[in-house]
Amino acid sequence: MEMEHRLNRGASPCDIDYQSTPNMMEVIPNWDCKGTDEFCSRLGPFVSSSRPATATEDMAFTRSAIAVSGLQCKSMGGSIDGTAAVRVAAVFCYVPPWEHQSMAVKRTGLSSMTLSAEGVWIPSTGRTHMVACLSVDDGVDDS
Numbered sequence: 001m002e003m004e005h006r007l008n009r010g011a012s013p014c015d016i017d018y019q020s021t022p023n024m025m026e027v028i029p030n031w032d033c034k035g036t037d038e039f040c041s042r043l044g045p046f047v048s049s050s051r052p053a054t055a056t057e058d059m060a061f062t063r064s065a066i067a068v069s070g071l072q073c074k075s076m077g078g079s080i081d082g083t084a085a086v087r088v089a090a091v092f093c094y095v096p097p098w099e100h101q102s103m104a105v106k107r108t109g110l111s112s113m114t115l116s117a118e119g120v121w122i123p124s125t126g127r128t129h130m131v132a133c134l135s136v137d138d139g140v141d142d143s
Contacts, residue, residue, distance in 0.1 A: 001037040024065045024101055046094035046113055046134075066107045073121070080120065088128060089118040 071090040094113045095104040107114055112134065119130030 024077055024095070024105075025068065027064050027066055031137065046115070053116050058081050063097050065095040065101060067095055067101070069093065069105060075122070080122070083122055085120040085122050087118070087122050088130065089116070092132075105140075 069091050071088065074087045076085050076087050092115050093104055093107055095101050115132045115134045117130040117132035119128060121128045
């Protein structure tokens, strides 16, 4: 089964109340990985801080999360190539398994584990297309 067929094609991301409370999406970093260990230990564009020794093993089965906060949706009042669309923006924060989720969602500022994204949601396809900015990490934890 293709990854595309497993994606949620349900309600608009704007129907979910992310504005006041962050929502956690559980992820498995090594899901279906067929690359090198270095490639497989990454979670998308996020660059995690160094892992504690106890978290180094079995990363394929640890429960990481991505916190989605500050979701904003705004009608474009028009369309993209004749298709209705909604402008969306949000902040995504990678939460490694050794970090407390309630503390991670309070992180501010961009880092290698937090990014800001914007794009469009196209109701006819149920897909959201976003572009994100990931900060260059200077090695200093600003959380």
